[in-house]
Amino acid sequence: MPNTPLTRVLTFLGAAGVPTLCFLLWFLFSPGWNTLPVSRPYAVITVQKGESIRSILGKLRQHHVIKYERPLLVTTRLFSSLRNIKPGRYTITTRHSNYSLLEWMHQHPQDEERIMIPPGLRMEAVSGLLGSRLATDSISLVKAMRDPSLLKQHASTAGSLEGYLLPGTYNFAWAGSPEEVLETMLFHFRMFYDESLQAEARQKGLTELEVLTLASIVEAETPLDEEKPLIASVYLNRLAKGMKLQADPTVQYALGRETPERILYRDLDIDSPYNTYRHKGLPPGPICSPGKASIRAVLFPAESSYLYFVATGNGGHYFARTHSAHLKNVSKYRRNRE
Structure with missing residues (x-):
């Protein structure tokens, strides 16, 4: 190659370019x-x-x-x-x-947060739990739970997503929006409450909201999965006979109590559509988030003629077919508490 100014420039650039390229590779990729x-x-x-x-x-x-x-x-x-x-x-x-x-x-996908939602929580408690673990806040979550567009999208005829927040363990995107968090939970609910369960509800003449409402009462009455079909049968029997449900958890809900307290006689007079001591039929909507066992209990209740139950004081319940037998069970409960 002739020794011209151009060849000398190219030779210099080539010699300088190799070290420059090596430095750049080290700078970026080392x-x-x-x-x-x-x-x-x-x-x-x-x-x-x-x-x-x-x-x-x-x-x-x-x-x-x-x-x-x-x-x-x-x-x-x-x-x-x-x-x-x-x-x-x-x-x-x-x-x-x-x-x-x-x-x-x-x-890289952002970190996920694994959160267990226990059964029986109200939606405010669910939002508080989620807000304490995720980037979103509980106020935004509650607002989204009442968003009419979200309710319409998921065919909920209620005024909120109370009862639709299926308990379980979820992996949430830590920075997910309130809508994304709720969509995750609603997806799992729809996966569980599939066509077979919907068909069972239709066969029993129950709407989706009615199933969730009654299941939420069952959930609030007992933590024992084996007892839930029997509890559900009592309420279904009372509904069939046109009797008031007289469910204490609905009064607790009407009173705005987040944790159960002893029901007093004066509490039974509260003027609320959720007070099933004053109003026949189901309350307007769910009172908490029922778990899968409670939902199944409503759709597959025990076969019984029971109309009453009262706590044993030891974790379970006494059941009765007549009011006189129920009063005897109440006396047993009181003795157990002494």
Whole structure:
């Protein structure tokens, strides 16, 4: 090749380009020199909605995931798509390079929170539990539970999602919106309350809301799954005879009590459609979140002619077909409490 000014420039650029390329590769892809040291096994970073890349990098440095912010800023200028990091909580567990850390946060699903929703909670208690563990707050969750568009979408004729929040263990996206959190729970409810259970309800002449309402009363009456079909049979028998349900949990609900308390005679006079001592039939809607066992108990009740029950004082209930037999059971309960 002739020794011309052009060839000398190309030779110089080629010689300089190889070291430059090696440095760039090391700068972008070499793990550990600017990221989480071996002595720190993991770090948890929270990214808020609308948070800037500079703010995110500041958190990474504050949590000792990176030593310097500028190398990652340079990386985002070379790869602009890496600036887009979804809001959420991220647990960073391995040593990364500048590039791989940003790519991991850009593509990796946010952390999930595993939460167990126990049966028998009211929707305010469910929202409080979720709000204490997720990025969303309980007030926003309660508001979404009463959102008419969400209710219409899921064919609920009630004024809220009370009774539709199926108890169980869920994996929620930590930064999920209230609507996304509720959609997760409603999806599981629809998976459980399938066509076979809907057909059973239709055969018994019960609407979905009526099934959930009665199941919520059963849930509030007893924690014993083996007893629930018998409890359900009592209420179904009373409904068939046109008798008032006279269910204490509905009075507790009408009084606004979050935890059960002793019912006094004056409590039975409360003017509320949920007071089943004053009004015949079912209350307007569920009083808590019934579990699967309670819903099945309503659809597959025990065969009985019982019309009354009272607590034994030892965790279960005494059942009776007549009022006189019921009064004897009440006396037994009182003796057990002494």
